[in-house]
Amino acid sequence: MVYIYNENGGNVMDKVNVKSKIVVTLSADKDQWEDLYKKVEDNELYIDIIEYRADLCGGDQTADYLEDLKTLKEKFSNLPIIFTYRTCGQGGKGKLEPNEYYALNRSIIEEGHIDIIDIELFLYEDLRNELIDLAHDKGIQVLVSHHEMDHTPSLKEMKAFYQHMQQLNVDYSKLAVMPEDGRDVLKLLTAVYETKQDSDHHIVGIAMGEQGKLSRLAGGVFGSALTYGHIGQEAAPGQLHVQQLKALMEIYQ
């Protein structure tokens, strides 16, 4: 049998199957960054994209974030950078109010040396849409995200989230949910699969926690474009070290 692969590494017969890119989630206080740069260098083979989690970086200083981003870009110029400020309601530590969140993200878009920006779906519509347009004007891709930290919505609801996201003129649509059992993980993967069947968008689906690890490893088979890992300590429940992630993902691809 001859297998033909598309540019994403998936079988051409299967539009849904993609090779998920590995995103490493990074955060550190000022005095820990040197150690972290070293860890990124040591693990570069296992990383496709860097995510800078501003809300976990201590202080809420735009200037500090900009400085970190500039250094990251200088050191790892071949790795695209996602900027994420995750608010408390969405599983992060960020305490900014919507207008402050808007102002921070706007400054980062304008000066941040980033490639992709993570914008939360339920930010006020006008602020969110303005950030999306500003990012695109600057050539920055937009990843719109939504987290359900304590449950997994129904399949219908998850597909509706993805439909809503895709109507926003964004580049990536990401949903992260908390499963209670294997059935919830299957539901999330089904939502990704069924959405991806009719879509050329980058769809991302994550089932968090211990039960959800399957989605981080095999998400590509169902059409999930990104999977998130760590190089020190997990930034979200169920995250795996990027080395382990890459090794185990090979099984599915």
Ligand SMILES: O=C1C[C@@](O)(C(=O)O)C[C@@H](O)[C@@H]1O
């Ligand atoms: O949205 C995500 C996914 C994530 O929550 C995870 O479960 O790996 C980790 C976050 O840093 C990232 O922004």
